[in-house]
Amino acid sequence: MARSWATMEDFEAFLDDGGLVEADDPMPDAYRQAVFAFIEMHANSELMGGLTERDWIPKTPGLRHKMAVLAKTQDEIGHGHLLYMVAADLGVKTRVEMLEDLFAGRSRFHNVFHYRAVTWGDQVAIAFLVDAAALISQQAVFKNCSYGPYKRILRRIIAEEGFHMRLGEDRMLRIAEGTDRQRLMFQESLNRWFWPALQLFGPDSESDDVLLRWHIKSERNEVLRDRWVQKFVPMLQSYGFTVPAPDMRWDAVRHRWDVGPIDWEPLKRTLAQGGPDSSRRIREAADNWSRTAWVRAALSHNNVAANDAGNGSTSAGGS
């Protein structure tokens, strides 16, 4: 398994040939840092996404419906769990360090989870629009991802996210075919979530984006964003909802929807932890982490979970 690359050119040639880097390979430090930061943000986002949805889980309308929602949440937190292990294996930070950086507001998570789900409609909009956006991004990473451990985890994540999106679509359809109050609720959710979901893809990729050069991402941000727009704009319209983009127009020549100019200021604010719900979300997560510190301390006293919490090896008494 011992491989090495004398120069960055050799390493990049290996990546260009479709080579897969493994955790114990002597990869260039810049690559290690870039892959780590990308996976850390993905892990943080799975976790913070769970916290965004948890506000509404206890209120899920319906007994069997609630079981389905719990299964989805279990998947999402499971993704976070797996991703933190993959990230920790890169040796940059331990899982605890990643969590503590997250709760101290020192690391990033996706823009959408800096917003609050204020109605049940928002919960459905997240499952439908945001999960779909995440899925489009993840599929593009999976397609050509040069970091082996991440690629293998993504295979599973993508399979599960596909189910979540279908659950979200199914719930959206019930609302679309439902009462006036339901439709109004969802239209308002759409007004709140359409742009953040679109901004999830980020501004157009820079020409020198190392994530593209090192085959961590396989497609440019604007290409992925456009894929989402072309799918969701007609779908939302066909169910009678209004896409909240006043300057949107149909480009008859290119046969595409053009949503018009995108204001990136809201995205930038979330990157600086200044989104509409950033401070509450981070504060509550941090408070909760400190309130339960005694549990982790006691388990590490028994030499069980400290190891687990530190490097993500085995489960601490989980079923």
Add this chain to the structure above:
Amino acid sequence: MSEPHGVREYLLAFADDEHLMGQQHTEWIGVAPFLEEDLAVSSIGQDELGHAALLYELVLDLEGVEATDPALDVLAFGRPSDDYRCCHLVEYTTHDWAEALVRHWIYDTFEAMRWQLVAGSSLPKLASVARKALQEEAFHRRHADALLDKLLDAPEARERILEALGAVYPLVEGLCEPVEGEAGAMSTGVAAASTADLLEPLHQAIEARFDSSDSIGSRTASLQNRRTKRSADFDPLLRRMREVLDYDPGAVW
């Protein structure tokens, strides 16, 4: 109370307990002490809600109503509060994770004993649900026990756990309190013995597990009046569970 009414009330008490216990687990997702625990409560919560759904289905069977989602949800969410038969332990709003863990252990210890009472039930569907549930309960117990084994061994954690035990202990008596209709369930062979018979074994199990007579204190009589009286925590909990349903009563979600 006639026998069919008794059986119905017996099943409802069981179903309501499972439903509310599952509901209470949903409140701890994402705020547990570590990720594995978030995963465990979402899994255990699904199991308990699944038991509730199967038990409500049995009630609908008795009524000759098809067990569609809306019919199930009317039973689960749509009854007046004094028609519920849950115990106060599952209605109780916990104040911290230690209380949630202690309740989880006590409830699941009791639940495994309760399923045994119906494992040979004259209702074949109930007996088959019991077999499935007993397998799951073994995992639930193992989960709670693994945590308590370690936490009770660490001085500060032990203190917190015992304090939590002191808070929930007064509700143990009510957990084993039968509904009036239980006699009908026993005479028809739906249940092999009374829920009240579980009280002594449950007390013994609690004493063996926590080994602390200080936190347990003296026994507290149930204030549930054969499970017909709700605690102060119930109405806010039911409102929370019904919030979306109440938003538009004609809607299908």
